[in-house]
Amino acid sequence: MFTGMPHLIGVDAGTSVIKAVLFDPEGNELLTAGEKVPVLTGVNYTAEQDMEQVWQAVRNSVKTLLAGGGIDPASVVAIGVTGQGDGCWLIDEGGRPVRPAILWSDGRAAAVVNEWQEQGITKEVWKINGTVLFPGSQAPILQWLRINEAGTLRQARWSLYCKDWVAFKLTGEVATDETDASRQFFDILNRSYAEHLIDVFNLRNYRYLLPPILPTGAIRGYLQPGPAAAIGLPSGIPVVAGPLDVVASALGLGCINEESAFTILGTTIFNGFTLNAPSINQDEAGMNICHGLPDKWLRGMPLMSGTPNLDWFLENLGHKFRWQAGTSNLDVYKHLDEVIDRVPPGAGGVMYHPYISPAGERAPFVNTSARAQFIGLSLLANTENLLRAVYEGLSYAIRDSFDDVLDKISELRLCGGGAKSRVWPQIIADVTGKEVSIAKGTEFGAKGAALNAGVAVGFYDSLSGAIAKTVGFARKYFPDKRNHEKYNAFYKVYRMTRKTMPPLWEALQCANSFTGQA
Template sequence: MVAFIGIDAGTSMVKAVAFDQSGQPLHTECRPVRLDIQDGRVEQDMDEVYGGVQDVVSALTQRVGRPALVGLTGQGDGVWLVDESGRAVRPAISWMDGRAHALVEEWSAAGVITSVFRRTGSAMFPGCPGPVLAWLDRHEPASLDAAASAVACKDMVFQRLTGVRATDVSDASMPFLDPRTRRYCDEVVAALGLTHRRGLLPTVSDPIAVGELASGAPIASGPYDLAACALGAGVTAPGDGLLIVGTCLAALVVTRELDLDGDPAGLHISTDRPGQWLRAMPAMVGTAALDWMLGIAGVSHTEVDALLEATPPGAHGVRVLPYFAPSGERAPFVEPRLRAEFTGVSLESSRGDLVRAVCEGIGFAARHCLQAAGLTGSLALCGGGTRSSAWAQLFADVLARPVRIAEGEVGARGAVLAAAARSGTELDAGVWTAPVEVVEPDPARAAFYAKAYEEHLDRLAVARALARAN
């Protein structure tokens, strides 16, 4: 049996999928990984993440034998400090971490955030490598002294698997990569006060790095999960977009234009195609917000569809600003102190009202991000949120456009396609990325949500002003 394995080391789950030659999934293995969240700090155990990768790959190879090719992707941003062998110097600091929020505010007031965006097209937020490294340099320099590299999640895994120390242009995009030269911008490193830590930045492999597993199977590393999902969903034409409804709510639009003069927001992810980028607006919280709400309400995921179908659009007046992350928001604006808000709640509000209001709030955030990213073409939808058919319909209604539901595990799928392109292996990308269905918007609900979205923006403007004042 010829099989291809895609590995996706995500924020809350490590997954690996074995595909056949036509992209049909043969077997899937998953292992949960923990997040240590306390006082705005979010960390992960690297050994647990790496052990999860080993487990899922071992389980799949027992089923399908040695794969013909392996592709690796994983969560981006944060800082994973490792020694020469790729082992942890300290726990990984997640992209969700908020400890550097004061530093981001300091840089914003001093114009550093805008200056960096003008060079790289990336607007820094507390959990991205620049602020985290600068925070560590100020408050925990011994960790940086002990480290050989400050890498991303997939880079740590790849080094442990193959011995190769490298990153790729997608993970390097935030915040140090010049998107025109595809190399680190030393002026940005200096602007963040990190010139003396420049040696921690791993080599940028362009094209993506390759190596071998212990079994002898070839493996390629990259791009990171957002860009891998775009490949796995077939979003490669300029103007087309992807909405990832995962732990993070990410809006991506393919572009051939660098907009470095606009408002600093989101990032430009460099791709395997020089001269083409993904304009990305990765909001901080997607399904994590719904998971929180379900836990508070005592509702299981299997009940979401029934609750959404039983509660009308507008959730009987309950509204949610869905900014639940302890580090605030990063797209389509940076507001470290912004937090979630519920309004219109009364003793008559039901669990269905609260769940629908959260889902609608996330839908409005998605519309905001896609508009800022410049969506003009078709839109694909992927991620755990697509398991709810009612929520997928809600997205189509809120966005007032058809959405193509991508085949499952698009990150792992995209990792295989990237590895195949790197190795010269012929796979039919059109067949691998065909949507499973297209969801059309309901005109009446779309009209209702168009007005509700404008009201959402008004409430958001007030909340942002209050966040900055506190």
Template sequence: MEPLLLGIDVGTSVVKAVIFDRAGRLVAAAHRIPRLIHPEVGWSEADMEELWQDVVTVVREAVAKPGVEPSAVLGLGVSGTCCSSWLLDEEGKPVRNAILWNDGRAAGIVREWHDSGLMDELFAVSGNVVFPGYTVAVLRWLKENEPETLQRARHSVFCKDWIRYRLTGEIASEHTDAGSVPYDIREGRFSEDVFTACGVPEALSLLSPPKDPGDVVGHLLPEIAQLVGLPSGLPVIAGMMDVAATTLGTGAIRAGQACSIVGTSFLNCFLLDKPGFEPPGVGVQMRTTGNVWLRAMVNTAGTINLDWFLDHLCPAERADPKLAGAGIYRWAEAQAASVPLGASGLIYHPYLSNAGVVSPFFHPAARAQFFGLSVDHTRAHMLRAVYEGVALSMRDCVTAIPDAVDEWFMAGGGSRSDFWCQMFADCTGKAILVPEGEEFGARGVAMLAGIATGVYADVADAAKSVSRVRRRFEPDPRLTERYARLHDIYKGVHRHLREDWWDRFNMLNEFDKAAAKSA
């Protein structure tokens, strides 16, 4: 009987359970759309119990599909969104809703740390720029605004840790998520100095020492096994945060390789043989498997820019049954392709997320905008500018990192678009490799589960077994040169806007306070 491996991927916009064979081919999958909660503008939360039920549902559905022999499933892993605050009480129950990675309530705290120079100190220890959704920032906000929440908490875990805990009854953390607390990346441990400097020394005791991502940290509980249709006692690995898992799932495993993930957020991930600190003050970083570190240059909004545009500025096309499914994206590409490179001088900055932007500069109050809009521009020009704006954000990140890259993979929903992939290649001057498959986050943790259970000898064997390039996009040097000129203006505009973004942030706070007083 051929071995099967289960990967659970808990994302912001979708929860998936995917079963793979040894060659990394998808055997069965199921998904659900999780409910996000927005108590106030700029806030983002999730009901932890509700999310757990979503996971139970998708695992049960995937296991019940044709072609799956439950007894052939040898191990499982979980990947999930990073950062944030998932607090448990002494009974292991949620203290409150999880505060997610893209929550912006701690932006004012983060700005204080930036202005005081603390951010530079944190980067020197962790290799991470702390944005509002980072665990220490959220914990500080809770201390100031919900002190009773911290007083009730006995454990601070991460998204995937919460799901793994419900699967196994074991509480644990691991290195890829620990990086976004942040922690001491050289020593691979949580730092008392970091928690003290951030004003939450009492919260350090809430975290457990991090394990390696591929360590078996528990086994599937009998009652959960019966609930989802899997063998009891199935080994469950520590897992990975979704960015690291996706990078591994594409086959990028060694220094010199890179992976861009064009999903809800947009991450350009560089694999290194040691922690990287140049240039300082940009990006996020974590230890992955073996002696490999991942440094990600992050624009916190990726494909969400295109979906936002289609939802709000193309409602008739969204509602057209002839453009259902992928049809709306083919229509959007045709519209954008009808406009020449540069969108006739219209430039878009893709900073839609309430978390702002992290790379190649850090600004939690940054927001999106069109620059250069005139009466001559049409909706097609705006669409072209959105596609190009996301591609220019990749060039913005690529040009900031000095490390040489000899292979560049691309994953995420945006990688399905040949039009966009070619634009990424032309804009950056890099050849782009799109691997076979789609569920790379789930595949990454399934690979680790396979190593832990003897399906693969090691990471290299796992990558060799599952990774195959499906499409390759070569850059056109003539277009790369034109994009370089466009990028000069793109950079100049966002440099001039940095104080204006803070002025906007302060104005909105003033308006909110005035409205609260008059209510």
């Protein structure tokens, strides 16, 4: 079906779904295959994944992709791999997992982060690394393991990130790239490990766990005969592991200059914009990450929870909407578009703060006690108001994340599952006052990884050239002036409320943990 042309494969190992996507030279998504991988949750807000199950899902997705397209496997010139960031993926000397992966959304190390905040360690780290610490970061996870699972660390040889585990299974090579390595142990200005920070974290005895760092555009290795046979490709195909998913999405959306920013409306809502130099002189918030381009950095403001706020609402308060969608044979989220479109801006005076993750929040502020809330409820409020308030609350959080640079941004590009909505992007445009663009395609993480791999093997002359050739837009939204003015007033209340809440969140957490025992 797609014979006679070269192809690129992009693999995106997301938190809940693994996807493999086939691209042509113009960046068009020709075929997509995917497989879900469960997140294993437990007490103390743990979130883990079976590493072998993740690899199996990658293998199955690529194999299904190739089987469904009728392409010549020899036409694949490179494989690009991206995946979820942060977390801790431990393997032993033989390359075997020593325990399930601990994910970025895991909350078990909250006490470690709190202690480091009290000791001033987080401030010291920020000055060198430019990234806030949160419970799902690798450094506090390793510290938690040092205290609670020392035997696990004794078995481990390497501490990887998700995409690096996938790349290892494809190539047999152990490494990470500059984008994933940008966290915790990294000197963000010099793009190398900061040995001082390893000592600050009291992890010197585990320095050997940190893998070599390669440039994001470097070939990680070549597809080995075993995995090649398992997925149906010839061995020897170059594999490029990087960048991590949020940076890959920035490339897939064409966000490589300071005027255009992007938001991923997914499990996490990641808000990012490109910098010519790291921003480490600001207050501690979000992260500075090496971009896919060697002379650029990405400023990231990732909310801990994005669309899970909507999932929670549907599960607990949205039975009526699910029933309505079912009786009308509509996709439930398309039906939600119809519902919120009928509710005027401001949601009848109801406001929602979307800090629903049990691990608290990490951007645009860090607080492990932060919790979601509705305010403004009265007898006049109904579930339609509450639903619109959730969409608006997430949109306020997006604006909150871009607040310091909003005047520099000319356009906001959206991707992720939430970008399929026909109404939510308009709310975001009205709240932020910025033009909102929806790019053509759906799998921008996989696309960014594929473009990066294409440059690495000489398929494209540069990332900027690849982006110019492959990025286009499907639709645009422009802010309504009257709605924007109304949202400005609500946004002031949103910020005032969330700045007032920290002592109340902490008191609530203390009350919730009170046992009543002397």
